[in-house]
Amino acid sequence: MRFHIITAALMWLGYVESRKIRGISSSYKRFYKERKSFLCIDGSKIIPFEQVNDDYCDCEDGSDEPGTSACPRGRFYCTNLGFRPHYIPSSRVNDGICDCCDASDEYNSHAHCQNTCWNLGQRERAYVEGQMRTLDEGLRLKQQLIEEGVLLWREKQAQLRELQQVAEDLQIKLEEHRRKKHEADRLKEQTLKTLEAGDSGVRHQDSTVTSTFQLLDSNKDGSITVNELQAKVALIHDEERPLSEGEAVALLEGSHQMNLTKFQHTLWNILTKGDSLKIKDTHDTPDSLVIEDPHLMAADRAAKWEATNLKKVEEAYDTVNMEISDLRKKLAIDYGPDWEFLFLNSQCYTLKVYEYTYTLCPFNQVTQKSTAGTEVSLGRWGMWVGTPKNQYSQMVYENGEPCWQGGSRSATVTLTCGTETALRSVKEPSKCQYIMDFQTPVACQPVLKQRGIHSEL
Incomplete structure (x- = not known):
């Protein structure tokens, strides 16, 4: 009696296994519940359920053959337990090449596939964990740079106010020295006229x-x-x-x-x-x-003295106004919502690629220098051109030196998260158009921490 029960159970399990629908994800299993008929997922046809995965394509969308290569537009789902699941074209099923790391695509071929999902998953988990550690460290450094940026912004604002006050004081001195010089010149002229008229x-x-x-x-x-x-x-x-x-x-x-x-x-x-x-x-x-004449000599010395003093004040006034203009230009740049990119101003980063050395000076310019010493401008600071979700993910530098084929050189700089600030790569995908990878902690975004390995791992 016990023998008959065991035999019946084994036969039932064998039948269930034979009817197992391969190549579908858990979200599609509801369409493949065994019944008398099967409705193509696109709703175009109803076929007997026995024709599912019978190695003959009945549905136009290929949904009746998820586990075979019968349908040209079919897809086979690799479960890849322990790693990332993904789809492969159904034409690769049972073709003798292992495409799924769990070997599920070669269930009826002569290929001897090993399940490598666990090892792949381990490597990916280690990579993701490393990325998460980098992200955590990058966010910590970013917070420090934000705090430094706020302080630096305040310092530059205070510096601007101080320079403006100095400019106002120099303006007053300038007017006073101009008045004194005018008086000295007038006195010298009067003395000279008196002497020439013989009144002395x-x-x-x-x-x-x-x-x-x-x-x-x-x-x-x-x-x-x-x-x-x-x-x-x-x-x-x-x-x-x-x-x-x-x-x-x-x-x-x-x-x-x-x-x-x-x-x-x-x-x-x-x-x-x-x-x-x-x-x-x-x-x-x-x-x-x-x-x-001693009187004229005294007047002449006074005029020259006032002219010298006036020139010094004028030079100081011009210098302060130039500093004010430069500082205003710097403060007008968008350094991020928390001024986190402000520390990049006045900094330069270099990278040697073959015979060229590239230099990126954020918010200023990008240059290329050959081993012969010839330096070429690849563009000057233009604007942020990131995505709407992350405006500060890309910079563009425009109006570089003319290219021999016409037009001007330009460079697009993509900012990526990292624990160091450095220029990582430079490429020239098209003539005189450069793309750069620039790594810095201030490019780290907290939303990245939501990413991870698929839930089925």
């Missing part, structure tokens, strides 16, 4: 006589000699010919030297007329030497 009287004349005498007295011994006169004085109508010794002695009233008092009453008058003699290296008569 004897004092001006005496000052001019003394200045001229000192100009001729080269060795400053208080007297003019024949040699000094020959060296300093020339004939107006024959400047190239030096005075002869006799001519010089005659001008010195027959003597070989002359003091200031005698000069004032003799030679000064001859020089003042300016019709026969002139002092060398000057363009006019001694009346043009009014610059030697």
Whole structure:
């Protein structure tokens, strides 16, 4: 009796196994419950259930043959317990090649397939765990960079306010120095006009006589000699010919030297007329030497001093305004909702690929340098071009140097999550169009932690 029961049970299990519908996922099992008839999943035809997986294609959508290669558009579902499940074309079923890691696609072939799903799953789980650790560390570093970005943003805002205050103070100083310079120039002009009009009287004349005498007295011994006169004085109508010794002695009233008092009453008058003699290296008569007047000299020094001070203040004012302009441009860039990308500003990252060295300076430019030393611009900072869900996942750098085929070079930089900030790869999929992989913690997104291995693992 017991023998008959065991035999019946084995026969029933064999029948059930023979009717097992292969190549379907758990979500499709409801369509393959054994009954008298089978409705094609696209609703196009009803066939006897015995014709399911009978190696003949009856349904246009191939749903009656999920476990055979009979239907050209059929799909076979690899369960791959322990790894990721996936579909393969039904044409690969029982073709002697193991496509499913659980070997379920070669259930009726001569292929000897081993179940490798567990090993594959282990490797993938280790990879995912490593990715999760990287993500956790990246998010931790990102939080630090966000905090640093906020502080840096505040510092730059404070720096901008300080520079603006300095610019305002310099503006006041600039106006004050311009006023002082104008007054100094006006005083110098008035002094010069007074001297030219002769309103300085004897004092001006005496000052001019003394200045001229000192100009001729080269060795400053208080007297003019024949040699000094020959060296300093020339004939107006024959400047190239030096005075002869006799001519010089005659001008010195027959003597070989002359003091200031005698000069004032003799030679000064001859020089003042300016019709026969002139002092060398000057363009006019001694009346043009009014610059030697102490009052005019003081006014001239004051004008030059104010001009120098004004120039210094103007240079400082221009420098501060340039710094303000540069800082405003930097602050106008979108550094992310929490200014997390701000730390990248003023930084550069390089990567050598074969004979070229690529340099990415975020928010500035991208360059390519050959081993010969030639540097080419691949583009300047343009904008963020990420997806609507993650706007800050891609940068574009535009208007680089012209390409020999026409158009300008450009570079698209994709930001990926990592525990370090570095340029990882550079490719040129089309001529003069570059794509770069740039890894940084600030590219890490918490939503990535929701990803993982399929629930059937």
